[in-house]
Amino acid sequence: MWQSVPPFPAHLAPRINALLQHCTHEQPVWLARAPGRLDVMGGIADYSGSLVLQLPLDVAALVAVQPRTDAQVVVTSLADASLLGQATVTCTLDALRACQGDWEQLRAMLTATATPHWASYIIGVLPVVWQHAGCTPPSGVTIVVDSTVPLGKGVSSSAAIEVATMRAYAAALALPLAGRELAFWSQFVENMVVGAPCGIMDQMTSACGVANQLMALRCQPAELLGHVAIPADIAVWGIDSGVRHAVSGADYGSVRIGAFMGYRIIAEQAGLPVSYAHGRAIIDDQRWHGYLANVTPSEFAQEFADTLPAQLTGQAFLERYHATSDAITRVDPHRTYAVWQPTLHPIMEHQRVRLFAQLIAQPRINTETATLLGELMYQSHASYSACGLGSTATDAIVQAVRHYGPAHGLYGAKITGGGSGGTVAVLGRPEAADLVARIAAEYGSGLLFSGSSDGAAASPVWQIHG
Numbered sequence: 001m002w003q004s005v006p007p008f009p010a011h012l013a014p015r016i017n018a019l020l021q022h023c024t025h026e027q028p029v030w031l032a033r034a035p036g037r038l039d040v041m042g043g044i045a046d047y048s049g050s051l052v053l054q055l056p057l058d059v060a061a062l063v064a065v066q067p068r069t070d071a072q073v074v075v076t077s078l079a080d081a082s083l084l085g086q087a088t089v090t091c092t093l094d095a096l097r098a099c100q101g102d103w104e105q106l107r108a109m110l111t112a113t114a115t116p117h118w119a120s121y122i123i124g125v126l127p128v129v130w131q132h133a134g135c136t137p138p139s140g141v142t143i144v145v146d147s148t149v150p151l152g153k154g155v156s157s158s159a160a161i162e163v164a165t166m167r168a169y170a171a172a173l174a175l176p177l178a179g180r181e182l183a184f185w186s187q188f189v190e191n192m193v194v195g196a197p198c199g200i201m202d203q204m205t206s207a208c209g210v211a212n213q214l215m216a217l218r219c220q221p222a223e224l225l226g227h228v229a230i231p232a233d234i235a236v237w238g239i240d241s242g243v244r245h246a247v248s249g250a251d252y253g254s255v256r257i258g259a260f261m262g263y264r265i266i267a268e269q270a271g272l273p274v275s276y277a278h279g280r281a282i283i284d285d286q287r288w289h290g291y292l293a294n295v296t297p298s299e300f301a302q303e304f305a306d307t308l309p310a311q312l313t314g315q316a317f318l319e320r321y322h323a324t325s326d327a328i329t330r331v332d333p334h335r336t337y338a339v340w341q342p343t344l345h346p347i348m349e350h351q352r353v354r355l356f357a358q359l360i361a362q363p364r365i366n367t368e369t370a371t372l373l374g375e376l377m378y379q380s381h382a383s384y385s386a387c388g389l390g391s392t393a394t395d396a397i398v399q400a401v402r403h404y405g406p407a408h409g410l411y412g413a414k415i416t417g418g419g420s421g422g423t424v425a426v427l428g429r430p431e432a433a434d435l436v437a438r439i440a441a442e443y444g445s446g447l448l449f450s451g452s453s454d455g456a457a458a459s460p461v462w463q464i465h466g
Helices: 010-020 043-048 093-098 103-112 117-123 125-133 157-172 179-194 201-208 250-269 297-304 314-321 340-360 367-387 392-404 430-443
Strands: 003-005 029-041 051-067 072-077 088-092 141-147 213-218 223-229 235-240 274-277 280-283 311-313 336-338 410-415 423-428 462-465
Touching (some): 010 051, 029 157, 029 235, 043 051, 043 340, 051 157, 051 201, 093 125, 117 157, 141 157, 201 213, 250 280, 250 314, 392 410, 392 423
Parallel strands (some): 072 141
Antiparallel strands (some): 029 051, 051 213, 235 423
8 A cells, every 4th residue: 555745636646546556665656746838928039038928737747756676767658659659668777877977978879779759858867867966876766657748739748747757856866956956957858868959948837837827937047037926807728739849840940040140140240259169159248148038129120130131051150150159059051040030039029028927917907908918929929930930720720819809808829839830828818718619629639728737846746655
């Protein structure tokens, strides 16, 4: 009979019991929970230092971690095996130790051993914890994952799994982690082990979010400015478009690279000192402090808009500017990148999010304010499309919301996260819930995200004994 400290909630009992079926009664089990997130405003501008507003969802990953007496790492997912390709993955501690600190080698090792892609998000947690904690445990570990955050929907299924695994594994090692550390270490896994160039907002929301409140995060690199309660007369939903999204997709990566190319060119035009180290541009930026989002729209219009190229080949950029300041991506000399629009997007988005945050913080939202909030979402959506990150399916959902409009209690909608499919965020009155569900069924996959829950740092870690 399993005993839990603290007792876990009754509604989680079926999922937790399913996880425990893959554990033995010989060692204690540590279990943690981390939610997905809905990107209400900010999205891809996070890697440029923008303010973002994120809602932690009620769908979440549950991860059980149990020490083993051998040197094996055994990872099992309870997700549909047809989605994963392989439900259980095994490797050795020695194989992970051999790659300690060499993240490219670790990524290559995981790829070469035909490890399913999903397992890298979980296995990668172990050496990252060892590196930061300065320790390597002598025995192996069993990790069992169950997640209700759907894959490829743009609601951060990867961040939820990373954060939950990180929190449970750190607890098993008696390693205390604050929410911000939890987020940064989890982002490190995704950037350096998995190789996906995500910003920080996903992991910060999964780790530090508060139920029914928008997390206000200035991504410079991760300044948590507080949480904005959603007024009772306003509701936010997420509609799945049915088009699969991946942060590692080429469109997202090329737009990110285009934004960093734009920042490098602006820095040159502004006369900022630049040096180079480890393939990166080191910009001594006392004006914007290293973040493109700090360039104001008026500065951009007056000083840089007319000279910044619409697009540029990677080869021409490297010949003239040598490198960007991004530690995660590299410019491909054989590709042509859009520059002007990916540069403009975070500059304008930062201002849109700042205004959105002020407007939605009011205790009551009248029709005029709600309409302004919605317009900011529509502008954000249009800017995504201009960057090349739109899709026919998400456009159809946004147009349906616009068609019904304020007369039916709907005020705005936008594509979320990395774009190119995924989920659309919708803003409206709570009484419009049935209409939103109808739009989801007619124009999307029918999947609707409507609930919220606390992030991992505000949730307990359960220690369960046999």
